[in-house]
Amino acid sequence: MAAHFGRRLRKGAATTAVAAAAVAALSASQAPGATGDDHGRQAAAGAATPAPDTTAAAGGGGDATANSPYYTDLPPLHSPNPSPAPGSTPSVSGGDTEGGIPATVLDAYKRAEAELRSSKPGCNLPWQLLAAIGKVESGQARGGRVDANGTTLGRILGPQLDGNGFALIKDTDHGAYDGNSSYDQAVGPMQFIPSTWAWAGRDGNGDGKKDPNNVYDAALAAGHYLCRAGWNLSDEADLHRAILSYNNSQDYLNLVLSWMEYYRKGTHSIPDGTGSVPSHRSDGSGPRHPAGQRKPSHPRTAEPAPKPHKPHQPGGGQESPEPKPPAPPVPPKPPTPSETVDHLADAGTGKLTATAGEAFGRRISTRAETKAGMAVGKVRVRFTITGDTDATFAGGETVATIATDAKGVAVAPALQAGEKTGDFKITTAVVGHQAKGVDYTATVTERPADTLARTGDTPLSCTPGGEFADQVQVEATYKGAAAGKVAVTATLIKSADDATENDKGPYFKDADGKPVRTLTGLLTDAKGRLTLPKLYADDTTGTFLLRLTTPGGGTLTVNLTVAAADAPADPSPSPSATS
Incomplete structure (x- = not known):
């Protein structure tokens, strides 16, 4: 019987405290x-862990x-x-x-x-x-x-x-x-x-x-x-x-x-709409109702105590009415901690910069302050990442809500840079209260490489109007380690001293098959390697230069030779190729 009472906490519970105790015990x-024992009863295995x-x-x-x-x-x-099996009568x-x-x-x-x-x-x-x-x-x-x-x-x-x-x-x-x-x-x-x-x-x-x-x-x-x-x-x-x-x-x-x-x-x-609805809530009220259909509550009120009898006044006069005591003043409701916050201020965050794919070295620290500059503790501060970015907080979320400590400071979770480079913002706000926030700007920089080198040493040449037999393959490193997902720009330049784009000689092809002499958006693979698209030659002969650059200073210049089939190769750029 006790188990049955605990399972449903029927209306026989005398007070909310009794009901709450029963819930806690059976929970x-x-x-x-x-x-479980042979009778289906259960015994708690150890004390409850504090929250x-x-x-x-x-x-x-x-x-x-x-x-x-x-x-x-x-x-x-x-x-x-x-x-229940199809066609059978469900048990109740x-x-x-x-x-x-x-x-x-x-x-x-x-x-x-x-x-x-x-x-x-x-x-x-x-x-x-x-x-x-x-x-x-x-x-x-x-x-x-x-x-x-x-x-x-x-x-x-x-x-x-x-x-x-x-x-x-x-x-x-x-x-x-x-x-x-x-x-x-x-x-x-x-x-x-x-x-x-x-x-x-x-x-x-x-x-x-x-x-x-x-x-x-x-x-x-x-x-x-x-x-x-x-x-x-x-x-x-x-x-x-x-x-x-x-x-x-x-x-x-x-x-x-x-x-x-x-x-x-x-x-x-x-079927939808046929489920049972619980009967008891933690605040002692009944089931929740749809909007506009809430049942009014009728709290019990104590019966007024009988007024003491006053003796009859001499001379047969009526007893004078007892004056009502003045109502006690209602004390003003003290403001909540959030309501005392006038603004949020930076608490020594510093510069927020990280390389693509890496964690930011600094975390955002924000202080909740009154108008007089006093710290406010136990206030929830919401941090929100905005802008065109794939950066997140730890755990992959773009929003985090943190409570301020006794010094009024809330420290956001660590920021994790994505692959999109550039600036983005983190805004702050006090939850449940209008207060001036503070914004932070964070920057994601490109992955660097300080060295570029060809993976082979085969000379790269072709005949006029032809196609280079071999594709350019390079390897990027940073501080001696393979530099994966590094952006590489490839440009066919006019000369070693003039890095502007050449208007003649070898070229790449775009998606429509048209000649292009600058490629951007190239990325090395996880091992730091990159194979460039095929190169083609126009009718201009000579030795030409292909320059590859990366963020972080990695630079490589590759010689490309265009010559007739019976002409000897010239290792240095010719005037016709660079003029």
Whole structure:
């Protein structure tokens, strides 16, 4: 009976505290690592691990939902039965009911797992983790109440985050996602707050939109959110860090682990809209309702105490009314740390430069300050990479949210340069509050090579109007090591002292077969080697020069000879070739 009470936390619970205690106890008992006896009961295997501090992780801690309320119903103690055979009557036991996931919702989880397996194979995201979070956050989109494209039939909203029992996050999306232009609310089947969706949102169904109310978009966004910071979810410690970053609560961690383990034991697809909806939430309220259909709460109020009886006044007069005491003044609400921030300032970052494909040697440090220049701690700062670049933060993300320390400083994750060279920007902003940010410029430079050399010594020659038999092959090195992916420019020049492009003699061909005498965008391979396209000759005879250059100072000049078949080769450039 105790297990049955714990599984559903029925209305007989006397207080929220009793219910919370029951949830915590049974969450621990059903977490992975628990053992089962012959009667199906489970015993906790060790004490719960305290929640680690995840606020410094890339992307921030507790950012997905801002620790909004969640469903606390626990999975059944018995494993889910497999999918019913075609034509059979489905069982209605607790395990079958909870083991069924609405078809569209289940497809969204599995599609997100497949995409992450390709884009972030080191993360090892299981779809059952997304299903567990979806169950706890929204009851699998309220039992699968979605349309054919996966969009929920009505918004799924958490309470407004106005600081009254919840986090204080003023409106960041002008009500676009949650319909609230005063405060943010967690939105959709995976309960993202708008400020997090702004950078974590993904298009999971290929319709060109990123909608937190769409289960495909939300599931893919949740997968990328859980895979940031280079976490490997097959590692228990990383798995716990990722879940706690979604909602930083030990009870939440235990609950999600319980549902994930339950779904791993077996589940099946059920029609959309037929799934069960949980009954209990961590804030003590009932199920979440679509926007505009929230049930009003009716808090109990204490009955007023009877007024003491006053003796009858002499002379038969009526007793005078007792004056009401003045209402106590309402103290002003103290500002949150974020609200005290006037601006962000650089905290000694220095010059941000890296070679293509390499990590930046410096990390961005930003300080949150009041108008008077005082440091502000415990403020979330969002770093966003902008511009035409493929540079990322560690973990492959372009946005990271970091909390400031006691000195008001937030240090962004390490920057990783991509292959695109040039400048890009990193902007900063205070999450949930309008404050002046500070922008940083970072530069990605080309990979260098300080030496170029031919791989062979065969003379390069051909007859007028002919084709050179051999192609030019070179090898680039930098400080003695092979220089891979180095840009090489090849130009047929007029003379050793005049590096301008020649207008006669050998040439390359472009895609249309027209002569060209300068090639750019050539890259050495991983071993530093490069084979140039074929060379052709016009009717001009003589010795000509091909010059190859690279970033970093590597230079090579190659002699090309054009002569009649019976004419001797001239090793030096002729006047006809250079004049």
